[in-house]
Amino acid sequence: MVHAGDAALEWRNDHISCIDQTVLPHEERQLSITTVDELIDAIVRLAIRGAPMLGAAGALGVVLAALQAERSGWSPERLRAEIDRVRCARPTAVNLEWGVAEVLPVLRHGVAAAETAAVTTVARIAAANREIGDRGAAYLTTLRDGRLRVHTHCNTGALACVEWGTALGVIRTLHERGRLANVIVDETRPLLQGSRLTCWELARAGIAHQLVPDGAGPFVLAQGLADAVVVGADRIAANGDVANKIGTYGLALAAHHARIPFLVAAPESTIDPATPTGASIPVERRSEAEVTHVAGRRVAPENTRAVNFAFDITPAELITAIVTERRVIAGEPPVRGSTAPADVRPGAARP
Numbered sequence: 333m334v335h336a337g338d339a340a341l342e343w344r345n346d347h348i349s350c351i352d353q354t355v356l357p358h359e360e361r362q363l364s365i366t367t368v369d370e371l372i373d374a375i376v377r378l379a380i381r382g383a384p385m386l387g388a389a390g391a392l393g394v395v396l397a398a399l400q401a402e403r404s405g406w407s408p409e410r411l412r413a414e415i416d417r418v419r420c421a422r423p424t425a426v427n428l429e430w431g432v433a434e435v436l437p438v439l440r441h442g443v444a445a446a447e448t449a450a451v452t453t454v455a456r457i458a459a460a461n462r463e464i465g466d467r468g469a470a471y472l473t474t475l476r477d478g479r480l481r482v483h484t485h486c487n488t489g490a491l492a493c494v495e496w497g498t499a500l501g502v503i504r505t506l507h508e509r510g511r512l513a514n515v516i517v518d519e520t521r522p523l524l525q526g527s528r529l530t531c532w533e534l535a536r537a538g539i540a541h542q543l544v545p546d547g548a549g550p551f552v553l554a555q556g557l558a559d560a561v562v563v564g565a566d567r568i569a570a571n572g573d574v575a576n577k578i579g580t581y582g583l584a585l586a587a588h589h590a591r592i593p594f595l596v597a598a599p600e601s602t603i604d605p606a607t608p609t610g611a612s613i614p615v616e617r618r619s620e621a622e623v624t625h626v627a628g629r630r631v632a633p634e635n636t637r638a639v640n641f642a643f644d645i646t647p648a649e650l651i652t653a654i655v656t657e658r659r660v661i662a663g664e665p666p667v668r669g670s671t672a673p674a675d676v677r678p679g680a681a682r683p
């Protein structure tokens with residue numbers, strides 16, 4: 333949990349309670365979500381965000397819709413359509429549809445059964461992060477002695493994962509074990525999840541960190557200021573290609589060139605066997621205004637057009653290892669029988 337009492341997201345009897353991430357770090361505003369429209373609005377404007385967190389929102393969204401259907405007298409077809417709206421609220425993170433799929437089949441046994449399934453799903457999402465942190469920290473400490481300097485992108489902490497975090501969970505675990513020297517945080521334009529959210533979480537955890545402009549990332553790696561890059565994921569294709577926040581691909585190219593390990597930390601629910609390669613991952617495109625404006629204030633001249641991909645695709649051959657709550661995947665595809673990426677672990681023969 334991000335706060336004692338104020339969870340990043342939790343179910344409270346008949347509604348979702350969550351922190352509005354759009355106003356952090358300067359305001360800690362709690363949202364109370366009681367309708368499908370309110371949930372979709374929170375997801376689309378990133379008040380609720382982060383792949384595992386979207387999984388939790390999808391699971392709880394089924395229960396929210398079912399309760400609203402009872403109050404409003406929706407037909408079964410209307411209920412199904414409203415649940416589908418939740419499932420499709422953002423296209424790239426597979427976790428949203430995964431969360432819906434975890435609970436929807438239980439709904440035939442009643443709302444109470446679906447509520448139990450949803451709350452259990454959220455607890456599983458939270459519990460997986462500690463495992464990911466342990467496994468990722470253990471993997472990194474085999475690569476280097478002493479305390480590590482880690483470079484990360486976007487936000488992958490409790491705000492994105494319900495509790496602890498994925499990539500930030502690995503970083504927090506290294507800190508707990510006395511094996512972390514510093515964290516380099518990419519600001520992560522255009523919505524600044526790094527400077528607004530990751531710096532806020534690291535400061536609260538008492539973890540030393542430095543913020544860098546996104547464009548500085550490759551040079552920071554070339555200067556040898558990091559021993560490893562650890563990022564999250566929104567969807568991992570069967571062959572190991574990874575969709576993550578825009579800017580990840582460039583960082584992976586730079587890490588590969590600098591021969592620095594590039595680790596992806598994500599739960600098994602982010603791996604999508606139905607998506608064969610990164611070419612099949614839907615990449616969300618968001619409003620041009622997110623690029624031409626900063627914090628709602630126009631920076632670019634009037635009539636400036638923008639291209640706003642919210643994610644990019646990092647090919648498997650640039651990823652040293654994928655760490656989940658169950659395994660470390662290196663040099664082989666996450667889904668057996670898919671195209672195996674080249675082995676790019678530091679020191680491996682170059683592909």
Ligand SMILES: CSC[C@H]1O[C@H](OP(=O)(O)O)[C@H](O)[C@@H]1O
Pocket residue numbers: 378381382383384485486487488489492493498499525563564565566576577578642
């Ligand atoms: C562990 S969260 C994974 C992923 O989600 C973030 O995207 P967004 O802030 O748009 O929800 C970012 O890609 C994180 O790396």
